[in-house]
Amino acid sequence: MFDQDLAALDAVLGDIKPAKSSAPPNAPKVEQAVLTALCESPDALRTALSIFRTSAVFYQPLHMAMFEAAFELNRTGQAVDVVSITEQMRSAGSLSLVGGEEAVVKSATATGKPASIETHCRKLLEYYTLRQVQAVAQQIIRDVMDRTQSPLELLAKAQTTLGACTDTLTTKDAKGADELFDPAFERIKLAMEAKGLVGVPSGILSLDRLTGGWRGGNLIIIAARPGMGKTSLALNFARNAAVDFDEPGIFFTLEMSDEELEIKMIATETGCTSSQLGKGHLPDGRTLDQLRTDSRKLRTSKLLFDDTASLTVAQLRAKVARRVAEGRCKWVIVDYLQLMTGTSGKGGNREQEISAISRGLKLCAKENNIPVIALSQLSRAVEARADKRPQLSDLRESGAIEQDADVVLFPFRAEYYGITEDDMGNPTAGRAELIVAKHRNGPVDTVTVNCDIATGKFFDDQPDWSQFADVSEKKATDLPPSTFEDSPAPPAPQSFRQLSLDEANSEPPF
Numbered sequence: 001m002f003d004q005d006l007a008a009l010d011a012v013l014g015d016i017k018p019a020k021s022s023a024p025p026n027a028p029k030v031e032q033a034v035l036t037a038l039c040e041s042p043d044a045l046r047t048a049l050s051i052f053r054t055s056a057v058f059y060q061p062l063h064m065a066m067f068e069a070a071f072e073l074n075r076t077g078q079a080v081d082v083v084s085i086t087e088q089m090r091s092a093g094s095l096s097l098v099g100g101e102e103a104v105v106k107s108a109t110a111t112g113k114p115a116s117i118e119t120h121c122r123k124l125l126e127y128y129t130l131r132q133v134q135a136v137a138q139q140i141i142r143d144v145m146d147r148t149q150s151p152l153e154l155l156a157k158a159q160t161t162l163g164a165c166t167d168t169l170t171t172k173d174a175k176g177a178d179e180l181f182d183p184a185f186e187r188i189k190l191a192m193e194a195k196g197l198v199g200v201p202s203g204i205l206s207l208d209r210l211t212g213g214w215r216g217g218n219l220i221i222i223a224a225r226p227g228m229g230k231t232s233l234a235l236n237f238a239r240n241a242a243v244d245f246d247e248p249g250i251f252f253t254l255e256m257s258d259e260e261l262e263i264k265m266i267a268t269e270t271g272c273t274s275s276q277l278g279k280g281h282l283p284d285g286r287t288l289d290q291l292r293t294d295s296r297k298l299r300t301s302k303l304l305f306d307d308t309a310s311l312t313v314a315q316l317r318a319k320v321a322r323r324v325a326e327g328r329c330k331w332v333i334v335d336y337l338q339l340m341t342g343t344s345g346k347g348g349n350r351e352q353e354i355s356a357i358s359r360g361l362k363l364c365a366k367e368n369n370i371p372v373i374a375l376s377q378l379s380r381a382v383e384a385r386a387d388k389r390p391q392l393s394d395l396r397e398s399g400a401i402e403q404d405a406d407v408v409l410f411p412f413r414a415e416y417y418g419i420t421e422d423d424m425g426n427p428t429a430g431r432a433e434l435i436v437a438k439h440r441n442g443p444v445d446t447v448t449v450n451c452d453i454a455t456g457k458f459f460d461d462q463p464d465w466s467q468f469a470d471v472s473e474k475k476a477t478d479l480p481p482s483t484f485e486d487s488p489a490p491p492a493p494q495s496f497r498q499l500s501l502d503e504a505n506s507e508p509p510f
Contacts, residue, residue, distance in 0.1 A: 025130040026059035030120050032110045035063060037117045038070050039081050039108050044117040045074060051121045057128040062098040062107055065089055082108045132165045156314040159321065163367070200247050200331045200371055203240020205460045206447040207434055211407065214331060214371035215441065218406035219362045221337075223376040223395055225383070228411045229432065230375050231255070232456035234333050235265055237373065238303055241331060248302030249331035250323060252316060254339035258305035262298075268456045269295040302328065312341045313360030317367075324368045334361065336375035337401070355400035362404040376401060378410075388417050392437050408438035413451060432458060 037044035049071065058064040069088035073080045086104050089095040095104070140158050143149055149157075191198050191212075199213030214220055214237075224230040234251070241247040253261055260274075267274040270291050276283055282291065306319065316334070323329035334340070342353035358374075365372040378394045390410040395401045402408065412435055414428040422428055432451035436444050450459050 024059065024134060025127045027123065027127055028060055028063075029111060030123050030127075031058050031060060031063040032107050034117065034120050034124060035066055035070075035108050036111050037120070038067070039085065041117070042080070045070060045080055047117050048121050049074065051118070051125060057124050059127065059131070062103055065092075065094040065098050066104060066107065068092075069094075129165055133162070136161045136165065152308075152315060153312075156312065156318040159318040160314045163317075200241050200249075201245050202237050203244055204236070204434070204447075204449055204458060206449060207436075210436060210445055210447060211439065211442065214373065215406070216369040216371060217366045218371050218440075219358075219365050219404055220371060220373040220407040220409065221376050221395070221401060221405040222373060222409045222411065223378050223390065223401075224411050225378050225390070227416050228413055229451065229453055229456065229458070230411055231335055232264070232268070232453070233411050233432075233434075233458050234335060234373065234375055235261065235268065235456065236458045238333055239265055239268070239298070239301070242301040242303035243297050246302065247330045248304070248328050249333065250304045250306055250320065250329050252306045252308070252311060252332065252334045254307070254309070254311055255335055256307070258307040261305055261307075264456060265298055266291065266295045269298060271455055271457075273454050274456070304328065310341045311339075313357055313364070316340075317360065317364045320364055320368055320370075324370065329368075329370065331370055332364070332372045334372070334374040336377065337361070338377050358400045358404045388412070388414070388419075389433075389435065390437070402438065405438060406440040407436065410435040410437055413453065 034044075034048060038048060048067075052067075055064045055068045055071070058067050066085055066089070069085045069092065070080045072092075073084055073088055078084060082105055085108070086095065086101050089098075089104065095101065098104075136158070139161070140154065143154055143157070197208060197213050199211070199215035199218075201208050201213045202211070222230050222234060238249060238251050241249060251261065256264075263277050264274045266272075267277050270286075271294075272283055272286075272291070277291075282288070304323070308315065316332075320329060320332055337357060338354065340357050342356050361372050361374050376395060378390050382388055382390050382394050389412055392402050392408060395408075410433075412433040413431075414422060414433070415431070419428055422431075430451060431448055432453075433446050433448050435446045438444065450461065451457070
């Protein structure tokens, strides 16, 4: 029986073994047809240049050198024909390497001018993509046999490289204003129907009025100095989206463990501090069953935590793409950007590494059409100024973060610096400013919210979600006014005791 099973397995494996003498996919006749067209028609050359991103689309070295010569002639404004291509190759030193003048003339006149240059160009692009996939597959096999990389790293690398193959095959043509006119109005119509809430809600009404929610394809940076509560704020965003608005997402944590974050969320949900729960000191005679009941919404939420250490951008993109395909991810939060690992095996300083990470997060947002929220550190320049409010120039280690970000949000608590009143004479205790310093799709402004830093809760005074379509009904029927406690219960904003400065700072947030 065992021998029969082995024989059956061998038969299956035999069907998938590659041919022993299989040349990489290529089409010499198609390459010659395209080169013939390039030599005879400027329009054909413009078409090819708009489709091809590299001369490697041509497999034959002769054809590759001829296209490079045609490209250089076009770049310098010279005519492109067989004679000029030959002379350009002679000047570049490539003519003698690929068979000489006779070989060039033969390839440029071997076929007639094709009926559709675009069809032939796209066919070459397909062959080129197949060769890339073949090369990726061979590299994956070598990496597997090397056994120096973890399976997760291999999968992330494979997905990234195969994604690059997809980008190569996909050429996006420019669209006319007439093509974009109706879709633009359809988007405006949807925004009107949603009454401005066009993205994933943060759950903080005053902030959502300003941003319209976190939009798909956007990179949102939350940056602050230690002690401002940026992780607590991000957890509030995650909790509100997943619990109150049924928007599933992933929280990548590189600083704290997933269990620590869960305890922190339970503390926020129940009005305790994470220190109390971590030490097992339940406040006010509350029981474990009461805490479980008060935080039961978290158990049924569609919130995922991932505490992979030394997370790379490639790993994050692979994980997110899988969850998006499963329908389990509509937003991503990363805590925090500077703890991520850049592309391994490549040189460069820390600023270049941070730039690559920032760009990778932006690409992750665009390719999955979801908002990616990344926490970031600020430089110590903030501490040296009289006005402690952060500025865009304070973003640490790379100007690319500011450039890639669609929204930059600075949480700021004046209370932390011993400032008891704001410029208008209002008390700062229990208040936090959310400074929107960059907003690619709207105005910049500052909104002030309540903040119970001991429990990690950020909230509006009395949020009224009725201004947004499809939200007011849900909030009225399914959710309590506070967005945290279960009905019937007093609204959370009115239930908090005012903290002194020492109490507020006794347990610094992450």
